[in-house]
Amino acid sequence: MKNNDHGFTLVELIVSCAILGIIALGAAGFLVTGTRTYKNVNYSVRLQYESQLAMNQIQNYAIDCSKGIAYDNDKNTLYIVDEGVTINNDDDVLYVYTLTAEHQLLFNYGTAAETPVKANDVLAGNVTDMSVSFVPGAETGHASSASITLKLELGDKKYEGSQTTALRNEPLYADSWAKLFEALNKK
Numbered sequence: 667m668k669n670n671d672h673g674f675t676l677v678e679l680i681v682s683c684a685i686l687g688i689i690a691l692g693a694a695g696f697l698v699t700g701t702r703t704y705k706n707v708n709y710s711v712r713l714q715y716e717s718q719l720a721m722n723q724i725q726n727y728a729i730d731c732s733k734g735i736a737y738d739n740d741k742n743t744l745y746i747v748d749e750g751v752t753i754n755n756d757d758d759v760l761y762v763y764t765l766t767a768e769h770q771l772l773f774n775y776g777t778a779a780e781t782p783v784k785a786n787d788v789l790a791g792n793v794t795d796m797s798v799s800f801v802p803g804a805e806t807g808h809a810s811s812a813s814i815t816l817k818l819e820l821g822d823k824k825y826e827g828s829q830t831t832a833l834r835n836e837p838l839y840a841d842s843w844a845k846l847f848e849a850l851n852k853k
Contacts, residue, residue, distance in 0.1 A: 667736045669716040675719035697808050713792060717827035720771055720790040727761045728812055733778075734838040735809060742766075743785070743813075744798055745843050747778045747850065759848075763789065765796040771816070778850070782843050790821045792842035803836035807849065810836055 674682075724744070729736060733747040749758045758778035764785035765771055771790040776783030780824035795817040803810035811831045838847035 701733070704822075706823065708852075709820045710825065713818040713820055713825035714825060714827070716790040716792065717818055717825055720793070720816060721814065721827055721829045723773070723789060724763060724814055725829060728814075728831050729834060730834055731837045732757055732835045734840070734846045734850050735833070736840040736843055738842045739797075740842075742796055744796070744842070745782060745846060747837070747846070748822060750820070763796075765793055769793050769819075771796065779845075790816070792818045794819045800839045803833075805836065807838055807840075808836040809833055809839035812839075 685779050720745065727746050727748065730748065731746050732749045732770060734745075735747070736745045737743070738745070744763040746761040746763075747758050748761070759775055760778040760782055761773070761775045761781055762785045763771060763773050769792055771793045772785035773787050773789040774783050782805040791814055795815075797815045799813045800809040801811045801813070802808070810829055811832045814826045814829065818825045818827070838846065838849050
């Protein structure tokens, strides 16, 4: 009776470790590729979602704007003045959207006083650029629509959202808060 209890040979162990290593490298490659793909898709969806949320809020206030709207390109700030909503007594409401150097789109509202309110609530992050343009309406100095573009960037992903909104009440428009405030107070 022959007793065969000496186990695996060194060659058998080295070959099995090599095969196991090749399988592990292949599995790790699939995991890395899947993680990278998930991250890229997640970044793209996040940018689209942030852009759409910001655009929807801006559109909600701009579409029914009854008094005035201005975009100050130097300050990256959009001002929307509405008379249909009140905060204190019969004061007009001023909605302010500001793009900061830290790539945040900030929002705030208050009364349309001589000094505008400062935007301080974060509406969206990763915003690298904001631009607003107006289409003149039937009356001089009034806007019939506003085109808003937001550019967002996260990692190596970029997204540009653009939306044109028809302004129901054709409000006054200007290229700065000072000019809009002056035009509103002439009426």
